[in-house]
Amino acid sequence: MADLEPHLVEPMYDLAVRPWTNMYPPEVPGSYVARVRNGVEMFQIGLDERPDGPAMHFFDQTMTHRQAGDYAHSVAAGLADLGVKSGDRVGLYLQNDPQFVISLHAIWLLGAIGVMHNPMLKARELKYQLDDAGVTVLICLEGLYETALEATGGTLTSHLIVTSEFTFAGENPAPILGKKMALDLGEALSLERIFADYSGRQVEPYSADPSEVALLCFTSGTTGPAKAAMITHQNVAYGEIYLQEGRVGRDDIVMAGAPMFHVTGITGHIAAARLNAAPMVMFHRFDPGEYLRWLEHWRGTFSILALTAYIAIINHPDLPTRDISSLTKVFTGGAPVSPAMIARFEEVTGK
Template sequence: MEKKPWHNHYPKQIPTSINYSEKPLHYFLAETAEKNGELKALHFMGKELTYKELFTQARKMASYLQSLGLQKGDKVAIMLPNCPQSVISYYGALMAGGIVVQTNPLYTERELEFQLLDSEAKFIVCLDILLPRVSKVRDRTDVKHTIVTGIKDYLPFPKNLIYPFIQKRQYNMVVKVEQTENQHVWTRIMEQAGTDYVEHDIDPVEDLALLQYTGGTTGNPKGVMLTHYNLVSNVEMCDAWLYKTKAKPQSVLAVLPFFHVYGMTAVMNLSVMNGSKMILMPKFDAQDVLKTIEKERPTLFPGAPTIYIGLLKHPDIKKYDLSSIEACISGSAPLPVEVQEQFEKVTGGRLVEGYGLTESSPVTHANFVWDKRVNGSIGVPWPDTDAKIFKMDGDMEEAAAGEIGELAVKGPQVMKGYWKNPEETDRVLKDGWLFTGDLGYMDEDGYFYVVDRRKDMIIAGGYNIYPREVEEVLYEHEAIQEVVVAGVPDPYRGETVKAYVVLKEGANVTEEELNTFARKHLAAYKVPRIYEFRDELPKTAVGKILRRKLVEEEKEITSV
């Protein structure tokens, strides 16, 4: 790769180009189990598995799936939170020659049915409490076999005995799972299955490892086809970026869900490659996370802005020792500078913003963790990753430094295309470039900035307004916990700027006060004309605020 302006900032420890391993992704688990089998792989509510145990159980899953008839290329849906079974299923499916379809446990029946039908999944692994939902849609899909597990299956004594009572109180259900021809009990598989399975020939560059569905904030989600090589290359880039962590074994706080591509790459796959211990948390609860950090002492904490915000707003955060945290890369949404600075002060570690998308496995850019970083920037492209800003006229003309256009990326982590959707594939992949749909610019030093989604840009009275710029200003107000800005219909300006605000606990501020504050930092046409105070904002499972949902709510109101 030719030298790029951002390469001037690379520290000597990070190569600009890497000789990537052309091997199936699941080989990492086999290699780590062979070299460091006694290292702890998973910690789950007091229960721990070594890499040797993890590998053995993944082999059992591979063997069992093949005994049910899994052929190379068959899809295996995994509908689990972060728990040992999610890691075992993932690697077991890959070992058997399958393609993983990560499925959000929060999906409604309609969403689940769409994904199972679209992916042509033949197998699904799910929690017992999700079985009623799966059973209702299964006969309308290609799914032939359901493997059912429960949280209690990997809890230590006596938690495993107590959990069914907690489950009944929390979910008002206790699901009894019976072994049938098409329904299979996880514990029985682990007790009875062998470890022998047929290793299929995998072409890492061409063969898919994963169908990862995009968020689907507008329209139906699209299945992103990611090959073994896409995923392996992004994990090895991530490893190179975190060069200081190689000196000693790491423990990684696994709060980001593995069914989200960022958690899958930056937590699960990176940990398996390096022999790090994953501290699994099936859901985000600020109190539980703070207790876990103090007790288990994780060193790496990949996350999303809402996770860090949630911890910072906890009234007792100063009572906990968070000093084990060395490095955090924030993804999935823009990281407010104020949040970055506060979190670093509390932990003593480094928190930097990164950037990526499902279609790129997912990471393409990040700030340097221990070297030059620029607040407000998404950083620079990762090794072997090229990036350009193209003018918005659609003629593939590169924009000048500082000029806003659409960000496009190119590299070994970029997807093969969208599953059964050649039209959308052709729309976003052009001459090897993945057009992200994000608007941004590159400065003269090669640092990149994202100002907003192309479809989220507000045009008010002929002016282009970027919501992120307005949000960054409002985040500086001491009373604001979370904020999202969107364009709403306006009969005079076409659109006008509206801010949806969540205040910090105990804080009070009026619309007039926020308006005065915003006018000190923004041009008049960018200042929100409407403020709406809310207790919470709609979010995805990984904590990304759903701006489009708020916009759709506004349209429904105005159309009544």
């Protein structure tokens, strides 16, 4: 990707428009420069620079950038045959599994828009989001299939794609995945079948302008109906801030504990890792015990989580027996962090 011209993540504003930038410390710029224009170029960094390096550690399994890219092109080819094209909305009703990252890459390869759905949503809530966003294809986990089927009411039956939580989990899947299900998918499609049927297929990548919408992320809806916030490819490239301010580098290992349907998971996990061709450690969904287990196993170095997640981690009974010395970059957000919390975290973690 060395031949890419840098692009401003945000335009430079005159100080008369943004006078507060005068108060920034000298080391804090008024805007950030990204190496990529869009999400496809972001994924291409790993394919160009570290094709056989690890892209994702899922429990004790590893997938390379090349393998993930091949899966993404297969899914993109399958989606294209379903009629998905630039500007169409494809919903992701998934947990933090490799299929999320693969499907998102596939969506962007076609110039389509990923619609992020919280896997905790019930059928009524999911239906509202599907209708509001104009979703034409929905990719969901087997464990969420019944809810997805109820939410779609049969209207997306031929464009409902189902995938198993166990596909990339190896021979000894973690208990957090639950039990394997025997589903009658009816007219729904299997993502695993798409992997097989379109194996080896490559699509011509869509080159999105930085201003084009990449994602629709719904707000929580606590004060009214949830609203779909439009996230552009330029916004996704804002993950560059983790490289410049968080000092996340090529040798880091990103602990992907925040939900990927949330903007923190998109920028703080996927973008931060892909912009560095660095691996992510994934374990389906946040659980403090699983976080500590795989942090120790893969020697994770970078973490960004909600404050409540860190509270759960430092109070977990496994913490004293886990070696977390590799973790050197810890970020949080969404709530003030009290001095007492900082002191407690440093006391129990040594960080």
